[in-house]
Amino acid sequence: MEKILLIEDEEKMARMVELELCHEGYSVLKALDGLSGLTLAEKDVDLVLLDVMLPGLSGLEVLRRLRKISDVPVILLTARDAVVDKVAGLDAGADDYITKPFAIEELLARIRAALRKRASLRQAGEAPLTAGPLTLDPARREVRANGAAVELTNREFELLQHLMQNKGLVLTRDTLLERVWGYEYPGGANTVDVYIRFLRGKIDEKIGTRLIQTVRGVGYRLADES
Ligand code: CA
8 A cells, every 4th residue: 555645734635634644545645744744754655745835844845855865755735826836846856736725636636646757767777778978777877977976966867867778869858857756747858968967067167078969850869878
């Protein structure tokens, strides 16, 4: 049985969601504030539903602290039109967000999608990948260029992993956006360009060749040099 942690200070709302999740066969842990939520998140949970507007420790702060210790899928519960929260939350490592008030079916669909994404990443993801002088080890979350360690953020790591898994293939910005950031990412396709620049700055310059190629008008491709 998959275990979901719900961090939500509105008790009525929390009870309603808990009932629905139990009804769907999930086991549910509940926290009414950020700190106790964080403590529960350190246990073995499969997914976290995290309200952004929490008293004391904010949802975004909970997320930042959580990401230092865990890569558990996190879906943010955000207020309508709080675009800043959504972008900040996704950048801080949330897998998805849902805007309040939401239909429970919508929430359940997002939960299934996040759990599926995680499962397929796990399945695909444990074997080390190589591309020319570049190696990426998903199990250790480690990237090396010519043997030297490269420090990447979570998002940069996932983007690179995706490019390496599809070495030699062209990936559109939208595909990358959907697979790495999750659908409906509010930043749009420009976000991909920005992160590609980050990656090139950290990788291409280190190895002295352009591994991440721009395919004009289409997207990006990792050169297949092997
Ligand atoms: Ca709240």
